[in-house]
Amino acid sequence: MLEIRDLVCGYGHVTALKGISIEVREGQLVALVGANGAGKSTTLRAISGLVPARSGAIRFAGHDITGSDPRRVLGHGIAHCPEGRRVFPQMSVAENLAMGAYQRRDPAGIAADLARVYGEFPRLAERRGQSAGTLSGGEQQMLAIGRALMARPKLVLFDEPSLGLAPNIVERMFAVIRAICDKGTTVLLVEQNAFAALELCDYAYLLETGRIVLAGQGSTLISNPHVRKAYLGG
Ligand code: ATP
Helix, strand or coil: CEEEEEEEEEECCEEEEEEEEEEECCCCEEEEECCCCCCHHHHHHHHHCCCCEEEEEEEECCEECCCCCHHHHHHHCEEEECCCCCCCCCCEHHHHHHHHCCCCCCHHHHHHHHHHHHHHCHHHHHCCCCEHHHCCHHHHHHHHHHHHHCCCCCEEEEECCCCCCCHHHHHHHHHHHHHHHHCCCEEEEEECCHHHHHHHCCEEEEEECCEEEEEECHHHHHCCHHHHHHHCCC
């Protein structure tokens, strides 16, 4: 479904991605793990059209989306749930969710998806009129996830959804992401929480300073000596 080939990206003199290749098959939950600064967020930004490719190609569902702007990428069915949640703090929960559907023109479908999001996250339903900035970190993360789902995407890109959340909320959030995939939406998940991501995923890539150094099933990476030593505490 998503195929990245030899992608090179950077910022000024920094080359953040030095020719990475990644494949995400339809229906899979694929994790991209690695340390701080490895280039995980840059990979997602490149897919979304927020960072230009210097070379290489990104294909999605048969289309070449290399160099497409973010609106067009969303139009192809890729939603981005960014790091730090980035909800609109002054807007209400309901308005934030409506923003997720801004490119859609099917009111009945939008209403059905809104009901589904509220069903999945009852806290958001209870707080639908409240401004998003007053929500807890966990609630804001759920709102960011709900907003991404309101686009009815084929693929969702999650950037560090566990960042800054309490452990019990992290667990619930990973369960929600697994459920999103199990219900038919393909997922590319970026995480520093390597163990949780590797346990959750169908397939994983390890990124180190802009290069993919390992790929395989989550269980294979969990038992890899290098991964254990460098990312899982031995
Ligand atoms: P993190 O978990 O910290 O987000 P990451 O693996 O997602 O890490 P990136 O954010 O993709 O890493 O960063 C990759 C490299 O690009 C790093 O060297 C980083 O310093 C650099 N970088 C990221 N964003 C910018 C920017 N806006 N301007 C300049 N350099 C940047």
